[in-house]
Amino acid sequence: MSTKEKLIERFKRQPKDFTFDELKTMLYGLGFDMSSKGKTSGSRVRFQNGIERIDVHKPHPSNIIKEYKMKETLDFLIKKGFLTMED
Numbered sequence: 173m174s175t176k177e178k179l180i181e182r183f184k185r186q187p188k189d190f191t192f193d194e195l196k197t198m199l200y201g202l203g204f205d206m207s208s209k210g211k212t213s214g215s216r217v218r219f220q221n222g223i224e225r226i227d228v229h230k231p232h233p234s235n236i237i238k239e240y241k242m243k244e245t246l247d248f249l250i251k252k253g254f255l256t257m258e259d
Contacts, residue, residue: 176201
């Protein structure tokens with residue numbers, strides 16, 4: 173199993189300690205690019221793959237992604253066909 177696959181499997185388990193850096197790496201591996209939402213975006217970033225997009229706040233002071241955002245992102249990636257819950 174590749175590092176990318178391991179990271180995806182970890183994400184699917186929805187761990188409480190999944191970091192923004194892990195999310196960024198996983199989404200890059202799925203073909204998404206990251207950009208800020210503009211000069212006044214603060215900690216908001218956008219991951220985009222064609223017309224599909226995911227908006228996320230960079231967590232601070234911790235680097236851990238909020239549980240609700242993890243669930244929302246997982247649901248989105250499954251709905252859009254980027255991930256499946258099958259093993």
